[in-house]
Amino acid sequence: MAPKVKDICNNCNKDVVSNDRALSCSICDKWFHIKCERVPVADYDFLQKSDDSIQWVCKGCKGASQKICKMLTLMHTRQDKIETEVVGLANSLKHCNEKINSVDKNLSQLNENLPKMVSQQISQIIDDKSEEEKREANIIIFGIPETEEGDSKMKDTEFIQGLCSDSLGIDNIAIDEITRLGAKPKKGSGKFRLTRLVVKDNTSRNNLFRNAYKLKDTKIGAHKKIGIGRDLTKKQREINNALRIELGQMKKDFPHRNWAIRREKIVELPKSGIPPWAPDT
Ligand SMILES: [Zn+2]
Numbered sequence: 001m002a003p004k005v006k007d008i009c010n011n012c013n014k015d016v017v018s019n020d021r022a023l024s025c026s027i028c029d030k031w032f033h034i035k036c037e038r039v040p041v042a043d044y045d046f047l048q049k050s051d052d053s054i055q056w057v058c059k060g061c062k063g064a065s066q067k068i069c070k071m072l073t074l075m076h077t078r079q080d081k082i083e084t085e086v087v088g089l090a091n092s093l094k095h096c097n098e099k100i101n102s103v104d105k106n107l108s109q110l111n112e113n114l115p116k117m118v119s120q121q122i123s124q125i126i127d128d129k130s131e132e133e134k135r136e137a138n139i140i141i142f143g144i145p146e147t148e149e150g151d152s153k154m155k156d157t158e159f160i161q162g163l164c165s166d167s168l169g170i171d172n173i174a175i176d177e178i179t180r181l182g183a184k185p186k187k188g189s190g191k192f193r194l195t196r197l198v199v200k201d202n203t204s205r206n207n208l209f210r211n212a213y214k215l216k217d218t219k220i221g222a223h224k225k226i227g228i229g230r231d232l233t234k235k236q237r238e239i240n241n242a243l244r245i246e247l248g249q250m251k252k253d254f255p256h257r258n259w260a261i262r263r264e265k266i267v268e269l270p271k272s273g274i275p276p277w278a279p280d281t
């Protein structure tokens with residue numbers, strides 16, 4: 001009886017008959033003569049004796065499966081990397097969300113407080129302005145000698161009138177009010193309180209300021225220790241002090257230029273013209 005044809009060898013395309021030494025691939029299920037696939041006879045014998053736990057794979061499938069294995073390994077590596085990246089992203093997203101929440105909270109707090117803050121600032125500005133305006137008409141004179149007894153208001157009036165006519169060249173100053181500021185100094189202290197002067201009109205006031213520099217220039221010497229200034233608010237005094245420090249620095253840094261304070265700013269004056277000791281009006 002002729003041997004039974006099992007299949008066709010996938011390598012030589014010839015019949016695989018029952019007494020041929022041939023193997024079927026456990027992946028593609030195709031038959032191969034062991035000669036065609038170069039399987040040693042010893043291996044073939046071993047496989048024949050073994051159970052199904054040992055599988056044979058043709059060369060074609062072996063190559064493909066190795067490629068697949070490599071690809072799978074590569075995919076695993078990539079997947080691991082992607083998973084790590086996803087964890088990182090999730091963490092930064094969480095961090096972002098926390099930040100957004102805190103910014104949100106700050107914003108809503110600001111929104112809540114802003115109208116109050118703005119109105120407080122505005123009323124502060126209005127208060128400052130009205131305080132400045134209230135003092136606008138005042139003139140502060142320092143260094144007027146003070147008597148320890150008697151009618152000082154009368155003496156102060158006479159002194160200021162004398163000061164105006166003798167040292168400033170202003171006759172008929174129209175005085176409205178004279179007030180000594182603060183507590184009376186102790187007897188024998190030699191200190192004099194500031195005098196607040198209110199004049200009847202702006203012209204008299206401007207005249208006083210315009211001529212105040214003459215006090216330092218007077219040849220008479222009687223009024224050299226007298227100074228005239230504006231009645232500044234606490235805030236203006238602070239600004240003024242800061243400006244004086246800045247002015248000192250400018251004079252030190254640029255000694256050959258002519259610096260002065262004008263309208264709450266440091267300005268450079270021309271070399272000639274207004275004397276540098278002329279007060280800020
Ligand atoms: Zn063959």
Ligand SMILES: [Zn+2]
Binds near residue numbers: 029057058060
């Ligand atoms: Zn195969």
